[in-house]
Amino acid sequence: MGTAMVITSGKGGVGKTTSTANIGTALALLGKRVCLIDADIGLRNLDVVMGLENRIIYDIVDVATGQCRLEQALIRDKRFDGLALLPASQTKDKSALDAERVRTIVAELKQAFDFVVIDCPAGIEHGFQVATAGADEAIVVTTPETAAVRDADRVIGLLEKSGLRSPKLVINRIRPKMVRAGDMLDIDEIVQVLSIDLLGVVPDDETVIAHNIKGEPTVLRNDAKASQAYRNIARRILGDAVPLMVLEEEPGVFARMRRLFGGRR
Amino acid sequence: MTVRTADQSQTDMRPPVSIKGTKGGLLFLLDEKAPHKDIVEHLQRLLCGDLASLFNGPEVAVYVDYGARDCSREEIREILHLFLEKDNFRVREFGQDTTARKMMFHNHREPGRPHSIYRGTVRAGQQLLFDGDVVVIGDVNPGGEIAATGDIYVLGRLRGLAHAGCQGDEQAIIAAAEFAPMQLRIANWVSRAPETDGRPLRTTMEFAYLREDGMAVDKLMYVQSVRPEWAFHPAE
Numbered sequence: 001m002g003t004a005m006v007i008t009s010g011k012g013g014v015g016k017t018t019s020t021a022n023i024g025t026a027l028a029l030l031g032k033r034v035c036l037i038d039a040d041i042g043l044r045n046l047d048v049v050m051g052l053e054n055r056i057i058y059d060i061v062d063v064a065t066g067q068c069r070l071e072q073a074l075i076r077d078k079r080f081d082g083l084a085l086l087p088a089s090q091t092k093d094k095s096a097l098d099a100e101r102v103r104t105i106v107a108e109l110k111q112a113f114d115f116v117v118i119d120c121p122a123g124i125e126h127g128f129q130v131a132t133a134g135a136d137e138a139i140v141v142t143t144p145e146t147a148a149v150r151d152a153d154r155v156i157g158l159l160e161k162s163g164l165r166s167p168k169l170v171i172n173r174i175r176p177k178m179v180r181a182g183d184m185l186d187i188d189e190i191v192q193v194l195s196i197d198l199l200g201v202v203p204d205d206e207t208v209i210a211h212n213i214k215g216e217p218t219v220l221r222n223d224a225k226a227s228q229a230y231r232n233i234a235r236r237i238l239g240d241a242v243p244l245m246v247l248e249e250e251p252g253v254f255a256r257m258r259r260l261f262g263g264r265r
Numbered sequence: 266m267t268v269r270t271a272d273q274s275q276t277d278m279r280p281p282v283s284i285k286g287t288k289g290g291l292l293f294l295l296d297e298k299a300p301h302k303d304i305v306e307h308l309q310r311l312l313c314g315d316l317a318s319l320f321n322g323p324e325v326a327v328y329v330d331y332g333a334r335d336c337s338r339e340e341i342r343e344i345l346h347l348f349l350e351k352d353n354f355r356v357r358e359f360g361q362d363t364t365a366r367k368m369m370f371h372n373h374r375e376p377g378r379p380h381s382i383y384r385g386t387v388r389a390g391q392q393l394l395f396d397g398d399v400v401v402i403g404d405v406n407p408g409g410e411i412a413a414t415g416d417i418y419v420l421g422r423l424r425g426l427a428h429a430g431c432q433g434d435e436q437a438i439i440a441a442a443e444f445a446p447m448q449l450r451i452a453n454w455v456s457r458a459p460e461t462d463g464r465p466l467r468t469t470m471e472f473a474y475l476r477e478d479g480m481a482v483d484k485l486m487y488v489q490s491v492r493p494e495w496a497f498h499p500a501e
């Protein structure tokens with residue numbers, strides 16, 4: 001029986017879809033059977049980031065409303081046997097998806113996959129409730145900005161209330177130079193406010209945008225800085241104690257992040 | 266310090282006079298229902314009799330409150346006289362409903378009122394309301410709100426909004442281990458976080474309370490200035 005993880009944030013555009021694609025692919029790289037679910041109905045972009053857009057025939061709403069069987073809607077990744085995607089629909093009525101139906105779909109997928117990774121829509125309304133419904137665990141993504149951290153805090157409160165007790169944190173788009181100049185919140189500060197375990201820190205990396213457009217998750221590349229960060233996150237999910245990566249050759253930052261991560265294990 | 270000089274014959278009975286030590290001096294509270302004779306006898310023993318040496322020493326301000334008892338002028342004079350005879354006593358107040366008594370009792374608001382302990386972080390978007398006093402073991406994050414009809418104590422970082430005395434209790438206070446609130450409210454008063462050199466306040470071990478001229482923030486070690494009874498009755 002697999003584990004279902006929802007990737008959520010509250011604020012839009014902080015990197016949920018990017019994180020879903022990369023964490024999912026990284027887990028597949030490590031030999032796990034992974035199914036990604038795009039629960040962002042109406043916007044649908046996980047398939048684009050995964051480069052699987054042109055293969056969609058059925059989607060999650062079709063499954064929920066009984067238009068097709070679950071297996072028919074699953075798209076197998078062209079690169080990994082163990083990786084699949086259940087796409088969102090672009091046009092159909094969002095309200096066709098309710099928490100109960102999603103819970104059933106997720107439960108069924110957990111029989112066949114080690115990990116079910118759910119890409120949650122922004123916000124805290126219906127779509128959020130639906131996307132988190134079947135999850136066993138939650139990963140909260142934030143960027144080092146006050147508004148994003150505030151929304152993450154809000155979401156953590158809601159997750160805890162709905163029984164997702166200890167969500168994990170991913171801080172995305174860190175720029176060490178800006179942090180040092182005081183123009184960005186630093187990792188310490190963010191973790192202190194949110195007071196949840198830090199799963200990883202992903203640097204701001206232009207190649208991520210290029211890879212997203214090409215439909216090729218960054219973690220497949222060896223040369224990108226963000227790639228290593230996502231691989232480390234996947235290993236931590238599997239239980240390895242990987243120290244936080246050095247974003248830049250600065251001993252102070254390294255020492256501080258090690259302490260942070262080490263201290264919370 | 267409450268000096269109880271119970272009548273030995275009636276050990277379970279409250280003495281007709283109870284004495285409270287306050288920061289400003291000694292407050293004598295005369296039992297409203299005790300007969301005049303008992304009060305006088307008790308005071309005589311206390312001030313002139315075998316216990317008198319207890320009150321000898323440096324000058325001390327004395328407040329006497331005889332409450333709502335029925336007594337004649339002569340009776341009142343007799344009592345006042347006992348106090349005036351004591352060399353080191355400086356009688357500052359003598360009457361019913363003295364300010365000293367009020368100070369003593371409005372801080373002991375509803376002695377049995379509820380306290381709550383909240384364990385956890387008060388996160389953005391959460392609004393918690395408590396009846397009575399509340400102790401938060403955790404942080405109140407920006408965007409989070411905590412309200413109580415009594416006092417609020419945060420054993421963590423107060424960065425959100427706190428509303429003490431939310432049903433109008435102006436004596437309520439807000440204290441925090443790390444004090445960096447977004448906004449503070451006590452009763453119907455609202456205050457943005459005080460700013461120092463344009464930067465938001467962020468200090469440790471402070472508390473906010475109401476004064477005549479508005480809200481003030483002070484070091485927690487001075488909390489006795491608004492809760493004088495805490496200085497003398499730590500166990501109560």
Ligand SMILES: Nc1ncnc2c1ncn2[C@@H]1O[C@H](COP(=O)(O)OP(=O)(O)OP(=O)(O)O)[C@@H](O)[C@H]1O
Nearest residue numbers: 012013014015016017018122173203204205208209
């Ligand atoms: N680490 C990164 N470095 C650089 N760009 C990034 C990084 N992470 C995400 N981005 C870019 O930020 C944008 C938003 O990312 P993404 O779509 O993953 O966010 P989202 O949280 O899913 O957004 P939405 O709330 O709209 O669903 C994209 O253009 C993406 O390429």
Ligand SMILES: [Mg+2]
Nearest residue numbers: 016017040045
């Ligand atoms: Mg998205």
